[in-house]
Amino acid sequence: MATTLITGGTVVSATGRTEADVLIDGETIAAVLAPGSHLLGTDLAASVDTVIDATGKYVIPGGIDAHTHMQLPFGGTEASDTFETGTRAAAWGGTTSIVDFAVQRYGERVQDGLAAWHEKAAGNCAIDYGFHQIIGGVDADALAAMPGLVDEGITSFKLFMAYPGVFYSDDAQVLKAMQVSRDTGMLTMMHAENGPVIDVLAAQLVEEGKTDPYFHGIARAWQMEEEATHRAIMIANLTGAPLYVVHVSAKQAVEQLAAARDRGQNVYGETCPQYLYLSLEEQLGASSDEWGAFEGAKWVCSTPLRSRAEGHQDHMWQALRTNDLQMVSTDHCPFCMKDQKELGRGDFRAIPNGIGSIEHRMDLMYQGVVTGRISLERWVELTSTTPARMFGMYGRKGVIQPGADGDIVVYDPNGHTSIGLGKTHHMNMDHSAWEGFEIDGHVDTVLSRGKVIVDDGAYLGAKGDGRFIKRGLSQYLV
Ligand code: URP
Numbered sequence: 048m049a050t051t052l053i054t055g056g057t058v059v060s061a062t063g064r065t066e067a068d069v070l071i072d073g074e075t076i077a078a079v080l081a082p083g084s085h086l087l088g089t090d091l092a093a094s095v096d097t098v099i100d101a102t103g104k105y106v107i108p109g110g111i112d113a114h115t116h117m118q119l120p121f122g123g124t125e126a127s128d129t130f131e132t133g134t135r136a137a138a139w140g141g142t143t144s145i146v147d148f149a150v151q152r153y154g155e156r157v158q159d160g161l162a163a164w165h166e167k168a169a170g171n172c173a174i175d176y177g178f179h180q181i182i183g184g185v186d187a188d189a190l191a192a193m194p195g196l197v198d199e200g201i202t203s204f205k206l207f208m209a210y211p212g213v214f215y216s217d218d219a220q221v222l223k224a225m226q227v228s229r230d231t232g233m234l235t236m237m238h239a240e241n242g243p244v245i246d247v248l249a250a251q252l253v254e255e256g257k258t259d260p261y262f263h264g265i266a267r268a269w270q271m272e273e274e275a276t277h278r279a280i281m282i283a284n285l286t287g288a289p290l291y292v293v294h295v296s297a298k299q300a301v302e303q304l305a306a307a308r309d310r311g312q313n314v315y316g317e318t319c320p321q322y323l324y325l326s327l328e329e330q331l332g333a334s335s336d337e338w339g340a341f342e343g344a345k346w347v348c349s350t351p352l353r354s355r356a357e358g359h360q361d362h363m364w365q366a367l368r369t370n371d372l373q374m375v376s377t378d379h380c381p382f383c384m385k386d387q388k389e390l391g392r393g394d395f396r397a398i399p400n401g402i403g404s405i406e407h408r409m410d411l412m413y414q415g416v417v418t419g420r421i422s423l424e425r426w427v428e429l430t431s432t433t434p435a436r437m438f439g440m441y442g443r444k445g446v447i448q449p450g451a452d453g454d455i456v457v458y459d460p461n462g463h464t465s466i467g468l469g470k471t472h473h474m475n476m477d478h479s480a481w482e483g484f485e486i487d488g489h490v491d492t493v494l495s496r497g498k499v500i501v502d503d504g505a506y507l508g509a510k511g512d513g514r515f516i517k518r519g520l521s522q523y524l525v
């Protein structure tokens with residue numbers, strides 16, 4: 048088994064930073080040592096197979112993106128990243144694990160939905176991967192099948208209060224699924240937007256000729272995110288189910304989550320880079336020579352980008368500081384403009400929903416450190432340690448300690464990354480939602496289970512390096 052020593056760097060965890068060397072034996076971290084340590088009298092650097100010099104750099108646990116949608120059939124098309132292309136792009140960006148969403152729809156068996164996702168991912172991933180289960184059709188069969196998922200390592204499921212006719216669950220269905228969550232300890236993940244109200248508003252806007260992408264953001268009003276978040280929290284309160292609200296974008300929804308946690312409820316939330324940086328006015332309302340006002344389609348996602356004038360973005364950053372929001376995932380769901388987003392020209396309702404960001408999450412969140420919004424330790428916590436704990440992987444993932452998988456990123460704070468320009472990213476998209484973003488910092492070296500898969504601008508991994516992560520129950524709940 049090959050041995051690797053990462054020397055001279057600053058090892059950063061969720062709780063502190065220290066100058067240390069990291070010894071990896073095969074796929075596993077063997078030791079975290081005082082710099083220049085001799086082990087049993089031998090000079091380590093001289094006796095290992097590979098030495099990685101991390102002088103002046105941060106050594107962090109590999110990123111964990113707990114919300115991705117590779118190859119998701121959605122909006123009359125399919126998300127453009129396959130498990131192969133999407134996980135490779137993740138690796139480039141310092142993410143070494145994803146949790147993707149397997150899909151069950153009305154009339155489908157949950158087990159079949161899960162099997163289909165295993166089929167898509169197996170042998171294709173560059174990094175390790177787990178699954179949540181979307182329950183898009185809550186019926187007696189689905190409810191009966193859900194507890195069996197725990198033994199399969201699927202310990203969380205997602206429900207939708209949005210998308211009537213697609214993945215939507217009404218309140219009665221939410222109640223029944225949450226009762227399973229209470230009984231099994233599985234984490235309920237919620238897309239909290241009032242879909243029926245939003246669909247009426249959207250139809251009325253289109254009727255009035257307001258068909259541009261901008262109106263996607265108007266139809267999906269923050270009031271209907273706040274309302275659904277509150278409703279989900281109260282049904283969780285009634286049942287005793289633990290709740291995790293995905294892609295939170297409205298400051299009023301954050302306040303609902305914070306109030307529930309203050310009451311002692313097991314209620315958590317994630318936000319995504321797009322809700323920290325991008326806005327209704329600047330992106331959804333964008334216009335270009337190439338696309339006119341349809342340019343905004345690049346940023347059509349749900350929940351939508353919010354108004355900067357209303358201050359949602361600053362509020363999301365603040366909530367990350369105060370732990371009113373616990374972590375950051377991408378909701379990576381890429382679609383090309385050509386032939387995909389274009390389906391919604393003349394009617395924003397037909398634009399496939401989703402933004403691709405998997406490659407940029409670690410860099411974008413590091414900018415929070417650069418600008419003084421979050422600490423270095425909080426960066427690691429939001430992007431790796433909490434995702435590992437929240438979704439039952441901690442110990443193996445999310446931490447640099449003996450016995451953990453050798454998933455490690457060497458991050459250069461003095462490096463620089465220009466995003467998007469001239470197709471410098473590796474996601475399977477014909478544009479970038481992050482075009483022109485300049486990043487202070489650079490992912491230098493990425494190890495996945497002890498193997499160097501990215502180094503010095505070269506991809507050294509292979510399709511199929513990634514293995515399925517059989518997750519346990521959440522380690523975050525109180
Ligand atoms: O716009 C989004 N978020 N697309 C992916 C599906 C979902 O709701 O997470």
Ligand code: ZN
Pocket residue numbers: 238293294349350
């Ligand atoms: Zn969603």
Ligand code: ZN
Pocket residue numbers: 114115116378380
């Ligand atoms: Zn999603």
Ligand code: ZN
Pocket residue numbers: 459462463489490491
């Ligand atoms: Zn560099």
